[in-house]
Amino acid sequence: MPQNESAVRWGIIGLGGVVVQQIAPAIAGSAHSRMVGCTGSTPEKTRAFAQQFGIKNCYSSVEDLAAAPDVEAIFIATPNADHHRMVLAAARAGKHVLCEKPLALSVDHGREMVDACRAAGVIFRVAFQIRLEEILGRVREIIRSGALGELRAVTFERIAPLRQHGAWRDDARQGGVLFDVAVHLFDQVEWLTGLKIRELSAYSHPDRRLGKADDTVAILGMLGADCHVVVRASREIAYAGNDLRVQGTTGMLETSALRWEAEHVLTIKTGPAAVEERFAATANYEREIEAFSREVRGGPGVLASGEDGIRGIELASAVLESIQTRRSIAI
Numbered sequence: 001m002p003q004n005e006s007a008v009r010w011g012i013i014g015l016g017g018v019v020v021q022q023i024a025p026a027i028a029g030s031a032h033s034r035m036v037g038c039t040g041s042t043p044e045k046t047r048a049f050a051q052q053f054g055i056k057n058c059y060s061s062v063e064d065l066a067a068a069p070d071v072e073a074i075f076i077a078t079p080n081a082d083h084h085r086m087v088l089a090a091a092r093a094g095k096h097v098l099c100e101k102p103l104a105l106s107v108d109h110g111r112e113m114v115d116a117c118r119a120a121g122v123i124f125r126v127a128f129q130i131r132l133e134e135i136l137g138r139v140r141e142i143i144r145s146g147a148l149g150e151l152r153a154v155t156f157e158r159i160a161p162l163r164q165h166g167a168w169r170d171d172a173r174q175g176g177v178l179f180d181v182a183v184h185l186f187d188q189v190e191w192l193t194g195l196k197i198r199e200l201s202a203y204s205h206p207d208r209r210l211g212k213a214d215d216t217v218a219i220l221g222m223l224g225a226d227c228h229v230v231v232r233a234s235r236e237i238a239y240a241g242n243d244l245r246v247q248g249t250t251g252m253l254e255t256s257a258l259r260w261e262a263e264h265v266l267t268i269k270t271g272p273a274a275v276e277e278r279f280a281a282t283a284n285y286e287r288e289i290e291a292f293s294r295e296v297r298g299g300p301g302v303l304a305s306g307e308d309g310i311r312g313i314e315l316a317s318a319v320l321e322s323i324q325t326r327r328s329i330a331i
Contacts, residue, residue: 007034008293011071011095013062013086014078015040015049018100022285023075024053029286032293039065062086066093073123073296076100080174084109087124091116096123098292101187102179102316103309110313114306123295126309128187132287135255135264135279139244140192147270148248151193151227155245156185158259160235176214178204178319182233183312187304189231190311192246195224201328202319205236209324219319 010027012019012035027033039059040046046058059065066074066089073096076086084104090097097117103126104110117124130136142148160181174180190196200221204214216234223229234240245254251270258264266277288303295301318329 004031004034006297007032008296009034009036009070009072011035011037011039011059011065011068011074012049012055013039013065013074013076014082014100015045016077019075019077020049020052023077023289024049026283026285026289027075028053030289030293032297033289036070037065037068062089063093066090066095071095073098073292080105080179084113087113088116091120091122091124094120094122096292096296098125098127098288098303099309100127101309102175102183102312103306104313105173105175105179107310107313107317110306110310114310117306123292123301124306125292125295125301125303126306126312127288128184128191128304128308128312129284129288130184130188131191131304132282132284132291133258133264134282135258135266135277136188136192136244138266138277138279139246139253139255142253142268143193143246147251147268148246148253149250151195151224151246151248153245153247154189154193154223154227154229156189156230157232157241157243158182158185159233159237159240159242162236162238170213174213175316176204176208176217177233177235178214178217178316180233181235182217182219182231182319183316185231185233186312186315187308188244189223189229191304191308193223193227195227197221197223197229197315197331199328199330200315200318200322202322204323207323208320214323217319 027035035055037057038055050058074090076099087097158181200219202219205216206212215236219231221229242257242259243255253268256265264279268275291302318331322329
């Protein structure tokens with residue numbers, strides 16, 4: 001099959017599980033993208049990844065990959081604390097950036113990253129790929145239509161595998177499950193409803209006050225003027241629903257499990273009888289790569305922005321403050 005000369009040429013920084021299992025296959029399967037360079041935590045890992053996916057060039061540093069003339073877009077999937085330095089390196093080199101969430105671990109770093117990419121004139125997006133799930137697009141449409149009336153309660157739960165790869169997840173300095181998973185839910189709640197979380201209180205296990213990485217966080221907040229929101233994220237629960245429920249003054253909706261299922265069910269009740277809609281699970285990573293590649297080639301921007309990423313850091317920082325002070329925190 002002839003190579004598409006207009007395909008976006010990707011460099012990959014960070015060669016862990018999400019890249020090997022999701023991102024690299026998505027790029028390899030796309031007619032509009034191809035991988036031309038990579039760099040990982042060790043030369044051996046970089047060479048093995050390049051061989052597995054047929055990548056021509058291995059690089060020993062982020063700066064070398066960013067400077068490579070044949071790289072035009074960079075996917076960053078390193079441990080969270082490394083994102084800041086790597087996005088700045090990509091911006092300095094004039095490369096478009098798709099960065100895994102969380103954008104950074106501090107608002108100041110997030111703003112510096114956004115400003116650097118804006119000054120360089122490059123596209124900067126955050127990998128909140130759950131936005132691309134078809135059932136959640138339908139949920140957003142229903143909520144925004146007003147069919148549920150004024151919202152009064154939103155509950156969203158997402159559970160990660162019991163033991164995900166990467167020892168960095170056990171390092172409290174990397175943000176714990178709060179920055180790894182809960183930031184997805186913050187983004188979703190505000191994106192789906194069009195409302196802002198304005199106050200929250202939170203608990204974690206292990207207790208963040210002990211200096212340990214959290215594996216479970218439970219957050220109660222006020223969404224907009226009069227809506228309660230409950231967000232729970234964990235990576236130490238064996239069986240859980242991974243689902244969403246939205247309740248308003250004239251109706252409600254709820255989803256079936258939103259992870260590890262081939263089909264998702266949306267139940268909507270705005271009258272005496274409930275209505276069910278069914279959706280095949282969406283190939284979110286493939287859609288994410290396609291969307292970013294289209295934007296690089298002049299198409300519309302549909303992925304989460306750097307400003308969206310900063311918002312996630314703001315909310316996560318408020319959660320940390322609430323855990324430390326045992327107080328409700330205004331955003």
